[in-house]
Amino acid sequence: MALLNVLTAPDPRLQAKALPVEKVDSSIRKLLDDLLETMYDKNGVGFASPQVGIQKRVLVVDLGERDGIQYKPLLMANPEIQWASPITQVTKEGCLSVPNYYVDIVRSLEIKVTYIDENNQHQVLNPKGLLADCIQHEIDHLNGILFIDHLSHLKRKLILSKLIREKQKR
Numbered sequence: 001m002a003l004l005n006v007l008t009a010p011d012p013r014l015q016a017k018a019l020p021v022e023k024v025d026s027s028i029r030k031l032l033d034d035l036l037e038t039m040y041d042k043n044g045v046g047f048a049s050p051q052v053g054i055q056k057r058v059l060v061v062d063l064g065e066r067d068g069i070q071y072k073p074l075l076m077a078n079p080e081i082q083w084a085s086p087i088t089q090v091t092k093e094g095c096l097s098v099p100n101y102y103v104d105i106v107r108s109l110e111i112k113v114t115y116i117d118e119n120n121q122h123q124v125l126n127p128k129g130l131l132a133d134c135i136q137h138e139i140d141h142l143n144g145i146l147f148i149d150h151l152s153h154l155k156r157k158l159i160l161s162k163l164i165r166e167k168q169k170r
Ligand SMILES: [Zn+2]
Pocket: 094, 095, 096, 097, 137, 138, 141, 147
């Protein structure tokens, strides 16, 4: 496994639409493992392939232990939201590609998602709450959308201009 370099906004590579994988073979499994290792290293709970500049529809999620529930890591290729509840939830989200900003985002409370797992098996999942929020955030990355794109134009501009200034300092 290897740690990958995390892209931060603004970066055109974070706005690209990623392409589906044909199947989960050993090279995609290695990518999934590297994404997971990089996410753990940065204390993230979700991470998507475009965040390291690889435009494949691949993501990982691991909420760890929360509210007495021990979650298992989820490794997903070609995830597709088949249904999203009209009932919404508000979650304070952050993103490894938008470091140090945490903002309330409105998303569906529950979704139905299909995907291919790390063993190249088709799966269906009906996550609710934080897990549903996290998967929706990561699937957005595959479509070139960041969580700040859900904010008003003004709020997004404010965060992006601060991120640009921070990049210039480095
Ligand atoms: Zn993110």
